[in-house]
Amino acid sequence: MARINSITELEEVRKSILSSRDSKKPCITICSGSGCHASGSREVALSIEAEIVKQGLSDKVDVKKTGCHGFCERGPIVVIHPEGICYFQVKPGDVPEIVSQTVIEKKVIERLLYTDPNTNEKIVYESEIPFYKNQERLVFGFNSSIDPKSIDDYLAIGGYSALAKVLSQMSPEQVLEEVKRSNLRGRGGGGFPTGRKWGESRNAPGDIKYVIVNADEGDPGAYMDRSLLEGNPHSILEGLTIGAYAVGSHEGYIYVRQEYPLAVENVSIAIKQAEEYGLLGENILGSGFDFTVKVHQGAGAFVCGESSALMTALEGKAGEPRPKYIHTAVKGVWDRPSVLNNVETWANVPLIINKGSDWFTQFGTERSKGTKIFSLVGKITNTGLVEVPMGMSLRDIIYKIGGGIPGGKKFKAVQTGGPSGGCLPEELLDLPVGFDELTQAGSMMGSGGMIVMDEDTCMVDVARYFLEFLTDESCGKCVPCREGIRQMLKILTNITKGKGKEGDIELLEELAEVAREASLCALGRSAPNPFLSTLKYFRDEYEAHVKEKRCPALSCKELIAFYIDPAKCQACGTCARKCPSEAIIGGKNLIHMVDQTKCTKCGTCFEVCPPRFRAVKKISGEPVPDPIPEEARIIVRGGKKNE
Amino acid sequence: MDKERVDQIIDKHDCEASSLIQILLDIQSENHWLPKEALERVAERLQVPMTRVQHIATFYKAFSLVPKGRHEIHICMGTACHVRGAQRVLDAVQDLTGIKPGETDLDLKFSLETVNCLGCCALGPVMEIDGKTHGKMAPAEVANVLKNYE
Numbered sequence: 001m002a003r004i005n006s007i008t009e010l011e012e013v014r015k016s017i018l019s020s021r022d023s024k025k026p027c028i029t030i031c032s033g034s035g036c037h038a039s040g041s042r043e044v045a046l047s048i049e050a051e052i053v054k055q056g057l058s059d060k061v062d063v064k065k066t067g068c069h070g071f072c073e074r075g076p077i078v079v080i081h082p083e084g085i086c087y088f089q090v091k092p093g094d095v096p097e098i099v100s101q102t103v104i105e106k107k108v109i110e111r112l113l114y115t116d117p118n119t120n121e122k123i124v125y126e127s128e129i130p131f132y133k134n135q136e137r138l139v140f141g142f143n144s145s146i147d148p149k150s151i152d153d154y155l156a157i158g159g160y161s162a163l164a165k166v167l168s169q170m171s172p173e174q175v176l177e178e179v180k181r182s183n184l185r186g187r188g189g190g191g192f193p194t195g196r197k198w199g200e201s202r203n204a205p206g207d208i209k210y211v212i213v214n215a216d217e218g219d220p221g222a223y224m225d226r227s228l229l230e231g232n233p234h235s236i237l238e239g240l241t242i243g244a245y246a247v248g249s250h251e252g253y254i255y256v257r258q259e260y261p262l263a264v265e266n267v268s269i270a271i272k273q274a275e276e277y278g279l280l281g282e283n284i285l286g287s288g289f290d291f292t293v294k295v296h297q298g299a300g301a302f303v304c305g306e307s308s309a310l311m312t313a314l315e316g317k318a319g320e321p322r323p324k325y326i327h328t329a330v331k332g333v334w335d336r337p338s339v340l341n342n343v344e345t346w347a348n349v350p351l352i353i354n355k356g357s358d359w360f361t362q363f364g365t366e367r368s369k370g371t372k373i374f375s376l377v378g379k380i381t382n383t384g385l386v387e388v389p390m391g392m393s394l395r396d397i398i399y400k401i402g403g404g405i406p407g408g409k410k411f412k413a414v415q416t417g418g419p420s421g422g423c424l425p426e427e428l429l430d431l432p433v434g435f436d437e438l439t440q441a442g443s444m445m446g447s448g449g450m451i452v453m454d455e456d457t458c459m460v461d462v463a464r465y466f467l468e469f470l471t472d473e474s475c476g477k478c479v480p481c482r483e484g485i486r487q488m489l490k491i492l493t494n495i496t497k498g499k500g501k502e503g504d505i506e507l508l509e510e511l512a513e514v515a516r517e518a519s520l521c522a523l524g525r526s527a528p529n530p531f532l533s534t535l536k537y538f539r540d541e542y543e544a545h546v547k548e549k550r551c552p553a554l555s556c557k558e559l560i561a562f563y564i565d566p567a568k569c570q571a572c573g574t575c576a577r578k579c580p581s582e583a584i585i586g587g588k589n590l591i592h593m594v595d596q597t598k599c600t601k602c603g604t605c606f607e608v609c610p611p612r613f614r615a616v617k618k619i620s621g622e623p624v625p626d627p628i629p630e631e632a633r634i635i636v637r638g639g640k641k642n643e
Numbered sequence: 644m645d646k647e648r649v650d651q652i653i654d655k656h657d658c659e660a661s662s663l664i665q666i667l668l669d670i671q672s673e674n675h676w677l678p679k680e681a682l683e684r685v686a687e688r689l690q691v692p693m694t695r696v697q698h699i700a701t702f703y704k705a706f707s708l709v710p711k712g713r714h715e716i717h718i719c720m721g722t723a724c725h726v727r728g729a730q731r732v733l734d735a736v737q738d739l740t741g742i743k744p745g746e747t748d749l750d751l752k753f754s755l756e757t758v759n760c761l762g763c764c765a766l767g768p769v770m771e772i773d774g775k776t777h778g779k780m781a782p783a784e785v786a787n788v789l790k791n792y793e
Contacts, residue, residue: 602735
């Protein structure tokens with residue numbers, strides 16, 4: 001491909017790409033995002049390619065491996081264009097039928113369609129499925145229609161037109177003004193106004209400035225940045241280049257976790273392609289503006305998601321945060337002005353430039369504009385990535401899009417904001433999601449993890465879980481975080497083990513206050529949030545653990561026992577066969593019993609006991625009933641009529 | 644890992660001290676651990692004190708200073724997997740292999756690590772062995788999966 005030297009040439013290239021494509025030509029797209037990949041999309045893709053060759057259709061049908069579609073629960077996802085017929089949980093064995101029936105004969109295969117669990121209706125098109133229908137996919141939408149490894153695909157959907165507009169029609173000040181007017185706020189956690197950050201950097205003294213993509217997505221249970229970077233890397237590069245132009249920077253970095261190999265691969269390919277096309281490098285599109293981008297891989301440290309720690313890591317040092325008396329926008333990497341924004345923030349920039357800040361501010365609430373991508377995970381029917389306008393209520397996200405809690409269980413809490421966030425109870429389900437609304441409720445937006453918990457989740461254990469995570473990830477530089485969180489973890493662990501004492505909760509509150517006030521960086525300052533929010537909304541659970549040594553959710557191993565109800569056991573023997581520690585005293589036609597001295601509380605018996613018996617129970621806070629006498633164990637079966 | 648290969652990796656990164664982490668990552672991914680000699684060579688060539696190399700090699704989770712087993716087991720402990728019972732899966736793996744997270748067994752068969760989110764939350768709890776994902780794991784199924792590895 002020859003270098004594109006001007007904006008006119010770019011439009012010509014775009015035209016020739018579009019004219020070489022026939023929108024009516026059948027195309028099979030396969031989601032190749034991480035979620036679908038894990039459920040076997042690679043094998044499906046391979047068999048589609050083989051089947052196309054086998055049926056001699058290589059010229060007539062296109063096959064495209066796209067990024068994440070978002071509906072990970074139902075992967076692997078296959079969509080047949082131009083009709084847009086959407087198949088879920090496709091297996092390699094389904095492929096010959098898909099090609100011969102749907103692609104050639106245009107017949108829909110019923111069994112691969114989505115079934116609405118409420119109406120039992122089969123749904124053919126993606127846009128009509130409730131999971132998608134209630135979303136507003138401004139940033140994420142293109143993921144499902146382009147091949148992330150093809151710059152031509154990105155150009156075909158109008159890619160790099162925002163960059164062309166900026167370079168030809170706008171001064172850096174105008175770009176800055178437009179972004180400021182859009183009220184775009186950082187999608188990575190804090191929600192700092194992006195335009196203000198850029199302005200600070202632009203006005204900071206110095207000729208060398210940096211722009212950086214923060215793709216060190218470390219929050220457990222959050223993977224939207226990964227999916228964007230894997231699925232649409234050019235949109236981030238375009239946003240970054242526009243930001244560099246506005247700030248006056250000529251060097252950019254993408255800091256991405258090495259745990260995301262596909263993201264590293266796709267973004268590296270994208271950079272190479274953009275360089276070949278002259279959309280990165282010297283004299284971009286003949287405008288005289290120079291900009292280069294390098295990929296820097298993170299080596300596995302959660303704290304490196306924090307701005308100053310990330311910048312220290314970029315310098316090739318251990319990623320420890322530093323005090324930020326001066327913003328990193330003014331004094332960042334190698335003490336030079338550095339703008340750091342999250343992946344999703346950068347991906348919003350081309351949209352704002354192309355469609356204008358007035359368009360962008362239509363979406364969202366007073367103080368939180370635009371959309372936000374959440375990863376809706378945990379005890380939820382439709383696990384996946386969802387993009388909604390700011391201001392949608394938690395209830396709508398969880399029930400309308402997420403389909404509610406599976407298995408007829410009761411909703412207990414939703415955790416937002418990752419380890420720095422908090423848990424919100426049922427009373428707050430009508431809360432609109434926005435930066436300030438979530439912070440006021442004791443949680444935060446964070447990068448957009450949304451973990452749904454049901455009645456079986458113990459809230460004390462959730463707090464313990466996050467503090468364990470943070471103890472492990474604390475860099476150790478400042479005492480309140482290093483020691484404070486560790487002590488909090490010790491006390492919480494004791495509580496979940498039934499060793500809690502009177503006064504523990506108060507001591508935890510005191511430690512939380514010190515960590516919050518005196519830690520160096522946001523990791524330590526926000527570390528108490530999971531504890532404080534669960535205490536605020538679920539104090540009764542803490543008290544049950546401490547005072548009654550009881551776990552109300554029947555989850556803390558040390559506080560529960562498994563017990564077989566003699567009145568319900570039918571001696572089917574399943575639990576005895578599956579128990580890994582031979583703790584079930586069984587026998588033919590004998591009521592089974594759990595040997596409490598051997599039981600490791602793995603819960604296998606509870607899971608395998610057939611639902612029609614439901615004989616295995618979890619008990620907590622009360623003694624296990626004594627074993628019944630041997631003679632009472634015999635089940636006298638009264639023939640078929642009694643069963 | 645021989646010295647020439649270490650040198651090649653260093654040269655690939657233009658022997659720049661700011662690329663220290665990237666160089667160590669390349670060595671780690673090829674060799675699966677960081678031998679002392681390799682670290683010394685990196686320190687010498689980049690003219691960075693050995694203390695800083697050690698600081699980085701111990702600070703970041705991606706690096707290992709001891710050899711790894713033939714099969715690397717990763718148990719996802721992300722929040723979504725946690726609420727779906729990842730701890731019980733981990734307990735089962737520990738019981739069966741006799742090693743704790745961060746350890747390698749004496750036969751160098753398995754290394755066990757916990758990770759904080761593999762990004763396939765729909766499949767939780769997730770166990771990954773040598774890059775292959777085993778989703779919706781139950782403690783009772785762990786033995787079945789592990790027996791396929793020699």
